[in-house]
Amino acid sequence: MKDKNKRKLWIKIVLCAFIIIILVVGVTFSYTYYQFSKVNTTIISKSDGDLGIIIEAPLKIHKNSRVKLEVPMQKEEVNEIINIALFGIDRRGVNEPSRSDSIMILSIDKKHKKIKMSSIMRDTYVEIKNHGGTKINHAYAYGGAQLAIRTINENFNLDIRDYVMVDFFKLEKIIDTIGGVTIQVNQDEIELLNSYMIEVANIEKREVCEVTKSGLQTLNGLQAVAYSRIRYTVGGDFRRTERQRIVLSAMITKIQSLGITEFPSVVSKILPYTETSMKSMDIIKLGTKVLTSNITTLEQARFPLDGYCKGKIMDEVWYLIADMDATADQLHNFIYEDIKPVPKASQF
Known part of the structure; x- marks a missing residue:
């Protein structure tokens, strides 16, 4: 009993x-x-035509692009590799029309077990539908994320369908949410980094914690964003895009270290600071898939490459003129074929 x-x-x-x-x-x-549910989701067209995507197309030149589609994308490439456009907007107000100060392509390469980041120089001269030839960063101001995505796809023969956008004020909050990022700060970057922080602090009327030494260190949100904006050192805007990739790489590494159990709660705090075309559950599924697929390799590149572009002033405006055929081929090879781009010493 x-x-x-x-x-x-x-x-x-x-x-x-x-x-x-x-x-x-x-x-x-x-x-x-x-x-x-608080994620700021913006609906964009997902049709191939509206996004400038050509899959399994016959060999031809797209009417809005100067890129020869000699190697059209196949469906299996699309399934194995997911491309997401990342736009960094330097704006002060929510409704302020802004150019994309930072343009990147985040590629989740399940085939080669890698995450790849491709920066596109914001001054690159491209064709924008209904606007003719101009800087690629103007596309976002002209038609928002959808036109910006279309411009990238048409000029570089890609298949981007989604995007994530963040302005620099909210990027600061995202970095603080994950506990900062580890960055190697060089001596010649300290003064400029602090000056950018002071500029933002004056706008928001708050104190700043200045960086006082060089070396590997954990930067908070304000410090990391200021670091990513540094332009006036050796390398100019080319080096600036590299800093942006360094910050993003550090963020991805930090988020990956959270593990699958912490991922949903941390990302749920981050996403309200962003604008995206992706649905909430799709983000969870994609993130979980990355965390469980043993993708640990991060690779990055900048386009156009040295030796395949040159600066040119037209109508008193400076543009970066690229060998578009070569650049599209190099970008496509980096993302889909896992071939690292190689710059050349000779000038374009």
Whole structure:
């Protein structure tokens, strides 16, 4: 009789524990889902035509692009590699029309087990639908993310369907949310880094914690954003895009280190600071897939490459003129074929 009562007691204890676990998981999931519901999702067209995507097309030159489609994309390439456009906007107000100060392509390469980041120089001279030839960063101001994506796809023969956009004020909050990023700061960057921080601090009327030494260190959000904006050192805007990739790489590394259990809750806090065309659950699925697929290699490149571009002043405006055929081929090879681009010493 006592054994029977003990068994009943244990059954009750197990049932109670199970119910508590279900409630905790349910509350956690509900909170996470609630946080994800606050994501600023913007609907854009997903049709190939509207986004300038040509898949399994015959050999021809696209009417809005100077790129020869000699190697059209195949469906298997699209399934193995996911490309997402990343736009950094330097704006002061939410509704302020802005050019994309930073343009990157984040490629999740399941085939080669890599994450790749490709920066496109913002002054690159390209064709923009209904606007003719101008700087690539103007596309975002002319027609938002959809036109910016179309411009990248048409000029470089890519298949981007989604984007994430963040302005520099919100990027600061994202970096603070993940606990800062580890960056190697050089001596010639310190003064400019601090001056950018002071500029922002004066706008927001707050104190700053200045960087006082060079070397590997953890930067907070304000410091990291200021670092990514540095332009007037050796390398100019080319070096600036490299700094942006360094910050993004550090962020990805930090998020990857969280593990699959912490990922949803941390990302749910980050996403409200962004604007994206992706649905909340798609973001969770994609992130979980990356975390569970043992993708640990991060590679980065900048386009156009040295030796395949040159500066030119037209109508008193400085443009970066690129060998578009070569650049499209190099970008395509880097993303889809896993071939690292190689700059050349001779001038274009």
